[in-house]
Amino acid sequence: MNRRRFFGFLQKEFRHIFRDRRTMLILFGMPIVQILLFGFAITNEIKNVNVAVLDMAHDDVSRDITNRILSSEYFHLYQNLHSEKEIEAAFKSGKVKEVIVFENNLAKNIYSKNIGNIQLIGDATDPNTANTIVAYTRAILLNYQQELNKGSKPPAIIQTEVRMWFNEELKGVYLFVPGVMTIIMMLVSAMMTSISLAREKETGTLEALMVSPLKSWQVILGKVIPYLVLSFSITLLTLGLSMFVFHVPIRGNIFLLLGEVLLFVITALSFGILISSIAPNQMAAMLISMMGLMLPTIILSGYIFPIDNMPVPLQVISNIIPARWFISMLRDIMLKGAGWSVVWKDTCVLAFMAVVFLFLASRRFKMKLR
Amino acid sequence: MNERVIATNITKSFRSTKALDDVSFSVNEGELFGFIGPDGAGKSTLFRILTTVMNADSGDALVDGFHLKDEIAIRSRVGYMPGKFSLYPDLSVQENLEFFAKVFGTTVQENYSIIKEIYVQLEPFKDRRAGKLSGGMKQKLALCCALIHKPRVLFLDEPTTGVDPVSRREFWEMLGRLKQSGLTILVSTPYMDEASRCDRVALIQKGKILDIDPPGVITKKFPLHVIAVKSDNMQKLRKDILKVEDAESVYGFGEFLHITMKKENSSTEKIESLLKQQGHQHIEVKIIEAGIEDCFMHLMEHNKN
Known part of the structure; x- marks a missing residue:
């Protein structure tokens, strides 16, 4: 009975996602467009x-x-x-x-x-x-x-x-792939989850569910699994695209890479649930994830601006941004072929963050109103 | 009498405001019990506490024989339709219903007999997305979703807010039939005119229950005399009416002003001539029976002092 309940909830979540064609199109289209843009338009290859x-x-x-x-x-x-x-x-x-x-x-x-x-x-x-x-x-x-x-x-x-300093490491699309992947995963995992939970709050359906025998972990898991699947498949798409169209190498172990991806998705998802437990409605959830997640992720993660070139206070702040550790790991594994011995420290930091967020999220999210 | 809900001394505060102040009442089996009061009176908070969605600061209740602490037992026995409840607009009518059935550990087939009468009206649209239903249809579907797990006590928080008058009447008729099947229904509404549909009503204001009685009894208990007045210049009328002898209080009710009188023997002719002197035209003055709304206003006034 309990399992049927949970799968009923899970089925509903997948329906929400697949019914919302426009969002799906954006989510799958965005990484493709971004990778193609970085690959072709913003290319550093030159001609004539x-x-x-x-x-x-x-x-x-x-x-x-x-x-x-x-x-x-x-x-x-x-x-x-x-x-x-x-x-x-x-x-x-x-x-x-x-x-x-x-x-x-x-x-x-x-x-x-x-x-x-x-x-x-x-x-x-x-x-x-x-x-x-x-x-x-x-x-x-x-x-x-x-x-x-x-x-x-x-x-x-x-x-x-x-007559100008030459940055030897600058190799166009190679560097952007980890960044694009990170941003998309943040977007799908954290933002979409928080919005989806906040929507149930806004429309009163969450209150109706509170009276149901569903446990809070079942609701959280039911919300998390579809987005886990979604962001994982988008990540695979991004990786495949950059491998086959732009020949971006994956020099390290692919399973190590996917394992790190999974870890990061879980971190982002628990952050999303934390946000939705604070945000009273969809608008607030979106603003918080935009301001609190996307902007720092884009600016302070080293995706666009090298962390070493930042002023010291910003460098310190960048340490608490999960994407910073993830991007650095991705670059190590994909481009430098680094193994576990190199990335274990970053992995630990990320895993610690995931545990903290999950703990806070599960504490804050209860099948009760305050 | 078999009591399904017994609340004793429930108190709840949000920061400094008291949402519920020492609320006690009891509801019998198969009773349609209404909570009537303006927005912010504490109706929603009371329903949330009774459905264990929210904790009370103090006090307790027995819902279908279980204490509030016994959340799991209560949750599987009550049906709850939250105030702003609006289903999942992107799921179809059938999917919404099946989802709530599954989540509550049952199937639509199993308990179809309970909702059959309501659901037949929705059946032609069962593949339509809930977001595309009319307001009245949405309300019916929401009621089906709250009933699908065969609850013993049903809590409906302002189910008719924002619904057209025809659908509202239909909705109340459905509640009446449900009640006959032995279901205990607690319903809240800001609309005073819906009170007459209930077996008993509790008038609630600022977290306090002012009175509990059958609607007919409440209006009969009302000791004062009400006169409805109308003229071509309503703004001026509001001021002028206070010059009428024995007028206690004045409230606007639709196109009329209701004046509660201190004495019962005041005559309509007297008021009419007084208003004519003040230059009013198209004057209409009539003695009316006090409605729930008049009682509520009076009790509110009374409670202040």
Whole structure:
């Protein structure tokens, strides 16, 4: 009898979720759109970038390099510059993303001194793109240098001077996948659960259920399981999409990864129930989860802004944000192939949070009105 | 008499306000018992305490023979329709009913006989989502959901609030039939006119029960004389009416003003001529029988002093 009761409740919850087509569409559509956006639109890959060349050498090496750079599909020669004064104007036109400067007597320096200097100036108004463009150019230069050194005994070095700091780890979609996954899981687990419980409060159905023989843990579990299933499948979708469309690697153990996902979902779900036990209606539940969960998660978790670059007080606050630990674990496992020995500390922190939230939530949520 | 609900000295406070102040009463088996009072009188709180959804500060009650402490026993014996109860709008009529049946550990088939009479009206719409039903239909479905587990005592908290007059009457007729099957029903309402449908009513105000009696007895007990007055200028009438000799208090009741008189022998002609002097036209003055509403106002006034 008791099991039938619980499954009746569970069935109802699934019905709520599947009936609400619009929300389902948003929940499943959002990660797809976000991943595709990060993968394609906000891509750091480059194609046909306009560059300007300031060739002060005018010799065969500078011509050779220019040809190589331009013959790749990445770059397109927008203009030739004749003096350093023209560089600023070229950038200001907005068309030129990179200026390549060859020093005087480049060929001569390479053959006699074994050192040639080339300056790469990126348009740092868009630092991510600029970094990538410069990196591509350097790769071509490096290639050229290797070919140049075939046969010649003392190796010649082409020194590139980059006028901007290059963040080597910045690899587009790779970094966004863990972040997107985290945000979606927070949204589905915490926000949707809290709204769904708050809705029952608002419409008085919870009060009607209180009189039923259902236990409070049955109500909580009945609310939690559908969203657990939902967010887990959305996570799998996100992972699959990023693996097969963008070839994001999962270098670590997939089961360890999924285990951590489960842990995080439970943490978020218990947070959601805690919120709904405080919020009197759906609007309040949404506001609390937006203000108290989504914003700090997006801003303070290291998803967009690196934690190391934050002021110390914010760094301290970021410690209490579950997503911070989860994102760091995801990155470790997915991108660096880290195993249990690396992530066990983060796991412990997250597990501790889950226990605390669950404890508070189950204490606060009673089949009673206050 | 077989008493189904006996409340003794129930008190409940929210911070500094007393929601229920030493409330005691008893309801007999098969009785339709009404709680009449304005919003905030404490009706909902009382129902919540009796259905064990809320704890009382002090006092106790026996619901179908069980003390309030015995939550599980009481919960399986009562049906409760909360005040703002509105079902699950995204589930169909049948799904709503089946859900409540399952949660209460029964099936629709098992107890169909109880709700049959009400549910046949809903049956043509059983696949329609509850959110798309009319207000009256929703109320019927909610009643079915509260009855599906065959409760011994039914608590309905303002079931007719926001329902059209025709559906309201239908609803009360359904309650009347349910009562005949031996079900004990406690119902609260802010509408005074619904009091006459109850076997007995408790007038409740600011957490205190002012009077408990059959509706007919309450109105008969009322010692004063009521006169209804109407004219073309109601605002002016309100002021002028106080000049009438022996007028104790004045309340607006729809398009009339009800004046309670200190003496019984005041004449309508006297009032009419007085009002004519004040420049009123289209004057209507008549002696009426005191209704529950008049009694309530009087008791409220009385209680203040």
